[in-house]
Amino acid sequence: MVENTDVVVVGGGYAGVMAANRLTRHAGLTVTLVNPRRDFVHRVRLHQMVGGTGTAVVAYGEVLAERVRLVVDSAARIDAAGRRVELASGGAVGYDYLVYAVGSDSADPRVPGAAAFAYPVAGLEEAQRLLPVLAATPASAPVTVVGGGPTGIETAAELAERGREVTLACGGVLGPYLHRRGRRSVAGRLTALGVRVVEGAAAKVTAVTRDAVRLADGRELPSAVTVWTAGFGVPDLASRSGLRTDALGRLLTDETLTSVDDDRVVAAGDSAAPSGLPLRMSCQTAMPLGARAADTVLSRLAGEQPEPLSQSFGAQCVSLGRATGIFQFGNRSDVAVPFHIDGRLGATMKEAVCKGIVKHLADEAHAPGGYRLHRVKGGAGRRRALEALSAPAAARIPSSAAAEGEMITS
Template identity: 55%
Template structure:
């Protein structure tokens, strides 16, 4: 019997890909295939807990994916736009009518810093966090650990390890928590001091050794293990497929999240750069991109014009170990206000947020129409598509 359903291949089974795949079920004439390199869902917002041994940071897809979605465990290596197939590392290529490109992001270590790629540990992916967890298990309890990068990942990793009694130094290379308001930053710094974290704000790492870090001023500080959280990149699938990307490899799209090269490819999550003006890489962004990317595909299937995407932010919640956290309230454009909340009650809020992300995915598996996203965040004036292509 011929299957006349529209074939949609979702590449990437993270927050964005899973939510988008579920929302596509709003039509019953769509065949949905989700391609993911792992058989389990990875809770990236808990990878710092995996590193510290306080959470497994995975969940089964059984309850997260709606009925009828095919899960293919493999890695996409190329999108063949001419033949409309997604080539896989080990399995036969998958034919498609539309692709939702949701490959996410990964941790990167700069090749320009001597020793960094050899000795530093990124933690943005599950396998990276597992490798770091194993390295920590082999350390003496009093061995010094250096965390490089003062964004959310660096702060959460440093405090999680320090709470367990590890000797941790956080090297900011600039301001601690640059997205925080000054009052919230002081609060976070105070909590870190209580946990024993040494914060070095203005110092810059110039070299990483097996047993030390070297700073730009020539100072050498012992480090039995160096964690690198100061940079993110994206998989190179879009570039390998001949599609326009920004400087770090995010797929450039228009304001409907559609690739500027191919109307059959729609992006969601950390790997998307709408009009070459990407939003912050985070779960909050992915959960807003995803349903709108799915809606763009559904609109094209229905023969209607897709809507331009909308977004807004409400704040950021940062765990500071298991017993404290900080909630920074933001404006819709993601800029920090002076309002923040901190302490043990906010740790419970942060845990609720983490659990809530899985709850939202399970809800979307049961009710694909139930997705929600904020609106009203300002977008910069968008350049014409020919200018976007020139920028790429």
């Protein structure tokens, strides 16, 4: 092990904190975490913050190892040649290895009026900007939530349970990850809460005004407050720094999460695109990838070959207000299966997951190296996709049976 090695982690979310904590298990490392906030944002609780039923802020003292030096600043540029991170404040932090874990944020809506009149909730500051707007809006005034994924569903349910008149505009199918049985359960609960759900291509939002949302079929939904949850984007730090990315801006890496441009840069979480096949954006992905990124750095320092990615999935859980939720089971390749648990038990399981996330981070802070979930074998569908990519061009043309079955679902 090389002594006095500096590792800088850029981004203090689920992946970044896990990576930083895990790196402290070796005394020869100086670990620095660069993050624009002094507190950890528990993003899976932002919908509760918006609904006024909880907080999404956790003190770093609860989840970050004492040996990690926290630099509260934003990374302006990565100088890979000089091995330093240039900071927005004008300073810089040097590194021997860098873990790129900048996470994700709200996608550019690219819908007329959305930037001016809609309120994203993907980040803490965005949620904080929405709170006084909701407080100043009568409870009887119509609220439209745009986006039928987990964040949209959870936000709509939270606001409806607090007495708001809510419409959920999916622009596609409700809960696209869910199995059809789980989707029926979620639709039933939203109906019980009074949420009006509009689905399908005709429900795609084409414009947002101060007091309405326009859909693709010409309908207008009255909307005193429009909440935007449709899609995620990725900060452009990597591309601004001259590192190769995918079309969304995620850092391109190999299967050890090492940048294709620089073996001193390792990525984790929502901002990583291993082999150009990024995993689902979620904390379920981010924390294992953070542990894997740390292990890659430690392996290289020890002169060992890092292990390739083997990501296992198990479920997606969605809260539907405070008393109900759904725990949608999936296979290890992240495809939903028919079995789910809903109702009060579903809510209890979702809450256990939210608490468990913080516990995993805190446990790794106090006993680095103890986290093991990134070593659970999985990702058979991913391995098949990688094999298909590496096959000769003629072999990539699937038979009709394969095209309609395994290749698509994996």
